[in-house]
Amino acid sequence: MxxxxxxxxxxxxxxxxxxxxxxxxxxxxxxxxxxxxxxxxxxxxxxxxxxxxxxxxxxxxxxxxxxxxxxxxxxxxxxxxxxxxxxxxxxxxxxxxxxxxxxxxxxxxxxxxxxxxxxxxxxxxxxxxxxxxxxxxxxxxxxxxxVLGTGWFAAVAAEAGPGKTVAVIGDGAVGLLGVLAARRLGAERIIAMSRHEPRQELALTYGATDIVTERGDEGVARIKALTNGLGAHSVIEAVGTQQSMMQAIGSTRPGGHIGYVGVAYDVQLPGLPLFFSHVHLHGGPAxxxxxxxxxxxxxxxxxxxxxxxxxxxxxxxxxxxxxxxxxxxxxxxxxxxx
Amino acid sequence: MxxxxxxxxxxxxxxxxxxxxxxxxxxxxxxxxxxxxxxxxxxxxxxxxxxxxxxxxxxxxxxxxxxxxxxxxxxxxxxxxxxxxxxxxxxxxxxxxxxxxxxxxxxxxxxxxxxxxxxxxxxxxxxxxxxxxxxxxxxxxxxxxxVLGTGWFAAVAAEAGPGKTVAVIGDGAVGLLGVLAARRLGAERIIAMSRHEPRQELALTYGATDIVTERGDEGVARIKALTNGLGAHSVIEAVGTQQSMMQAIGSTRPGGHIGYVGVAYDVQLPGLPLFFSHVHLHGGPAxxxxxxxxxxxxxxxxxxxxxxxxxxxxxxxxxxxxxxxxxxxxxxxxxxxx
The missing domain is CATH 3.90.180.10 (Medium-chain alcohol dehydrogenases, catalytic domain)
Structure with a gap:
């Protein structure tokens, strides 16, 4: 063959x-x-x-x-x-x-x-x-x-659900289907982080309510600005880089949940920022x-x-x-x- | 004054x-x-x-x-x-x-x-x-x-409860009261990691069922040996060093929960081992x-x-x-x- x-x-x-x-x-x-x-x-x-x-x-x-x-x-x-x-x-x-x-x-x-x-x-x-x-x-x-199963797991790990604001980092297939999963799980607000117009459109089709084009610290600031300064309840991380993981930690409110499914090559999570972030972190191979x-x-x-x-x-x-x-x-x- | x-x-x-x-x-x-x-x-x-x-x-x-x-x-x-x-x-x-x-x-x-x-x-x-x-x-x-509130939070974050095997890393006051909390929360088995006899005794008084004296990779191996090779359902981390955090990640079964309350100075969590560990990580200032x-x-x-x-x-x-x-x-x- x-x-x-x-x-x-x-x-x-x-x-x-x-x-x-x-x-x-x-x-x-x-x-x-x-x-x-x-x-x-x-x-x-x-x-x-x-x-x-x-x-x-x-x-x-x-x-x-x-x-x-x-x-x-x-x-x-x-x-x-x-x-x-x-x-x-x-x-x-x-x-x-x-x-x-x-x-x-x-x-x-x-x-x-x-x-x-x-x-x-x-x-x-x-x-x-x-x-x-x-x-x-x-x-x-x-x-x-x-990709659907992985996006779904990320949304479940992030505890997306009714009343929740969910931020999605990554506009690849997994991130986009994370948007779909968060919508099906009943999330109230879904913020897709993307700077690519066709992917933004698909995110909106799948149920995103907001689009954020900024990344890194500016992306975190935008998520905070959209959530009364507190951060999202749930963050789906579907990239797997140092920047995207830190963006996820910074975008989540204390007590909130991160579902991370981007394979975390070359990532080192610093102890103190993670400690004081008060986030729940869960993920891995879906x-x-x-x-x-x-x-x-x-x-x-x-x-x-x-x-x-x-x-x-x-x-x-x-x-x-x-x-x-x-x-x-x-x-x-x-x-x-x- | x-x-x-x-x-x-x-x-x-x-x-x-x-x-x-x-x-x-x-x-x-x-x-x-x-x-x-x-x-x-x-x-x-x-x-x-x-x-x-x-x-x-x-x-x-x-x-x-x-x-x-x-x-x-x-x-x-x-x-x-x-x-x-x-x-x-x-x-x-x-x-x-x-x-x-x-x-x-x-x-x-x-x-x-x-x-x-x-x-x-x-x-x-x-x-x-x-x-x-x-x-x-x-x-x-x-x-x-x-210390009691912190040990209690760690046990709750680690989802200690009925049917669970809980490993406790750290035999300071917080770790010892994490043992007490896990017992009150109904854990079935509580493994205290300690090499100091008076602290081992207090751990047993507070409800520990097993004592493990090994640390690091050997400590992980002992926890695995005590849990059918799978790892503990719940791990309380009450130290805050690189070694203790890696010991916690290694001692937890896939899908299990770590409650970490040791202030994580000088800790860097490597992305890939964390990703493939499939653990839930939650903690911070109680x-x-x-x-x-x-x-x-x-x-x-x-x-x-x-x-x-x-x-x-x-x-x-x-x-x-x-x-x-x-x-x-x-x-x-x-x-x-x-």
Whole structure:
């Protein structure tokens, strides 16, 4: 099969790779209906995350189950399924507490920018949709696989809800879907921080009530000015830089909550400002699996449309252009058709 | 009056200072029944916190109201009252959300190692006991003023409760009273981390079920070994060093909660380990005022005895020896009698 492989920073190629097959009796093989490039794929692309060897890329996937191992009991061939970026057993104590992305048996997924994918721990990892979805819903289910689930987790971690003012730092797909999640969770006011007009528009479509274009200390001052000098109740951090984390801490009122989901490379949080900020800090790799049943139903019922974040659609063979477009911020998120 | 003043690191003297008087109409003057030396007083004593000028020391106080300003309506002369280390109006939006130590009008208290103290925002700051307490309860009310309130906040921030395993890092007065708080909040198992026998004994008296003497990575390994490899549900951090914060993060299971109350001087939290730890982090200067009504009732009813942390009692004139004893860890906490 032809699949996307990153060999070095900036170097993504589509090359021939062996078809996956069942290795463990708990595996499933799925035929991908769609896949995409993640903001976190840009970390190795930009050389921030080190690549030890060529890596088959991709960890967002939806598709039809082709085959299952002998011990798979709930997932069946022919089902349309949604997975996420960590395979998880969904039965250990950590999974049962809702942190499937820290499952004691978790497997880091990669290689989903391909026509076929092996999914370990299939019963725990995959969630089937109520039926085979119409084509127009496929991108939304694909979004649930990572960016929607991640934005949703950030909003939950930030305790977005009725009566709350939520600030969203980051206007990538995760930040934009954090806006959607905060709206669905009932937030009263949602301040999207963005200086890019098409992204501002999408934020407003998804339920943002205010747009702030300033960043850093000026961004913090604007959030304070919009909240009686107190700061937001809830802040979604969806970037992962030193500046964005400090902006999140500065924008949150004492006793407020930060949900941070930007992978925090090169971040060092200084103790005293954090201590005196009185914020709640929670985040990490989103346990997307926790939210999949709810998100799948919302999409199936057409209550939400997270697919708008895909503003570029290309055949899988054009994966290199998809990476370039996202790296250069010409695209919010690129969908790839295998 | 004779009061304790720190002029430089290691230099505490008892010297003549003017009696305090009402300045603002919302002030009260109290005659102290007891005061004490705080672990945080050791930061400037050890030169970690910079002293710009000689500082009248002390921020823990209980006593009898002598006089109130014209706008004080609920606190009356003759009442026995408990305050805390930030004066707060208890009416602003931040106070009403339970974060009185970040009150928009907060005043940092100091100068309580003295016979008399001016307390700003008296109605918001002070809580009267149900009556004049017997002498033997005074030290417990004094503990409520800071170390008990701080340990309690840490336990609440760490979400200690039924079914939870709680690890407590730090065997000073705050850590020991964090053990007491976790027990009162219903924790199933409480692991106290201490290598000092008298403190271990007090931890056991207050409800600890296990003692761990290892620190750092070895301490983390011991906590993991005691919790099926997962880590504690709740961790109370009551030290405030880089090592203790990393020990807290390492000892907490994914999805678990850290309540940190050690003032985090010289701490830098690295982004990636924090991100992948999946912990909830919350702490800061304890909003003691939130808990005072409940803590006062528990002490009045003799349901708890936090006074055991005072293992040294001296007249106020011997404040220099009280500082030395705590600095050298000969005493857990020194009570001073004005």
């Amino acid at each position: 032809l699949a996307a492989v990153m060999s070095a920073p900036g170097e993504v190629h589509v090359e021939d790779r062996p078809d996956p097959h069942i290795i463990e009796p708990t595996d499933a093989i799925i035929r991908l209906s769609a896949t995409c490039v993640c903001g976190s794929d840009l970390w190795p692309y930009r050389g921030v995350e080190k690549l030890d060897e060529p890596r088959p890329m991709g960890h967002e996937y939806v598709g039809i189950v082709e085959e299952v191992g002998a011990e798979v009991t709930t997932i069946r061939p022919g089902q349309f399924v949604v997975g996420s970026f960590f395979a998880s057993d969904n039965t250990c104590e950590i999974c049962r507490s809702g942190y499937q992305s820290s499952c004691v048996h978790r497997v880091n997924m990669t290689g989903a920018q391909a026509p076929y994918l092996r999914v370990p721990l299939a019963d725990g990892t995959l969630v089937a949709t109520p039926g085979i979805p119409p084509d127009d819903l496929v991108p939304s289910f694909l979004a649930a696989s990572d 346990p997307v699996r926790r939210f999949l049943p709810e998100l799948i139903q919302l999409i199936w019922d057409r209550q939400i449309d997270p697919s708008k974040v895909f503003d570029l659609r290309l055949p899988l063979t054009e994966a290199p252009e998809a990476y370039r477009a996202m790296d250069e911020r010409r695209a919010i998120k690129a969908l790839l058709m295998p | 004779l009061a304790a003043v720190m002029s430089a690191p290691g230099e505490v003297h008892v010297e003549d200072r003017p009696d305090p008087h009402i300045i603002e109409p919302t002030d009260a003057i109290i005659r102290l029944s007891a005061t004490c030396v705080c672990g945080s007083d050791l930061w400037p004593y050890r030169g970690v916190e910079k002293l710009d000028e000689p500082r009248p020391m002390g921020h823990e106080y209980v006593g009898i109201v002598e006089e109130v300003g014209a706008e004080v309506t609920t606190i009356r002369p003759g009442q026995f009252v408990v305050g805390s280390f930030f004066a707060s109006d208890n009416t602003c939006e931040i106070c009403r959300s339970g974060y009185q130590s970040s009150c928009v009008h907060r005043v940092n208290m100091t100068g309580a190692q003295a016979p008399y103290l001016r307390v700003p925002l008296a109605d918001g700051t002070l809580v009267a006991t149900p009556g004049i307490p017997p002498d033997d309860l005074v030290p417990s009310f004094l503990a409520a003023s800071d 909003p003691v005022r939130r808990f005072l009504p409940e803590l006062i009732q528990l002490i009045w009813d003799r349901q708890i005895d936090p006074s055991k942390v005072f293992d040294l009692r001296l007249p106020l004139t011997e404040a220099p020896e009280a500082y030395r004893a705590m600095d050298e860890r000969r005493a857990i906490k020194a009570l001073l009698m004005p």
